[in-house]
Amino acid sequence: MLAILLLILVWVVLVASFSAQIGALPILVQALLYVTLGIVWITPLKPLLRWMETGRWRAPQR
Template identity: 85%
Template sequence: MNPSWRKPAGALAIIGLILVWVVLVASFSGQIGGLPILVQTLIYLALGIVWILPLKPLLRWMETGRWRLPPPPRR
């Protein structure tokens, strides 16, 4: 069995996604820092979770080579 190139490429894509997300969030830290602490907490909590959403299709692609799940079989 030949090793797949998708796993190293996907790992690099994940690292790139994280780096882009960190730079994007950090660029708004000045505006977010001026908000009340509770609002800051909620914003950073949401931003800390949202970056995970694009990972599901990326991880699926790394494993199967498909971005989407195949349609369910018809009966």
Template identity: 80%
Template sequence: MPRGTVNASWRKPVGMLAILALILVWVVIVASFSAWIAALPGVVQLLLYVVLGVVWIAPLKPMLRWMETGVWRD
């Protein structure tokens, strides 16, 4: 293969669709608990939404690694 050519991979589009699906599922899960969360004090709501807003990022590292290398783990 000549230098500078790019070999397209099917993993990137599939990975992007999986990431979008992950975000959609996470939003639906969190939104389904919104009535329960609304009953909590404001500070607890803030902390809970911050934690829930960060937790969905955890599965992204292996997903991005798979998209680039085809391997889930190091």
């Protein structure tokens, strides 16, 4: 659970550090960028969540 919180904290700090540059963009580009960044952060969490549920890092082979 601490790894998840740490990942979220790092992601928030990273995105917030670019807020001045993002704020200079047109509003629709900002919205698209923030929506994309809001979805992308979950990608590295997939293996961690899988490991927490199953004890394996990778999905089972078929």
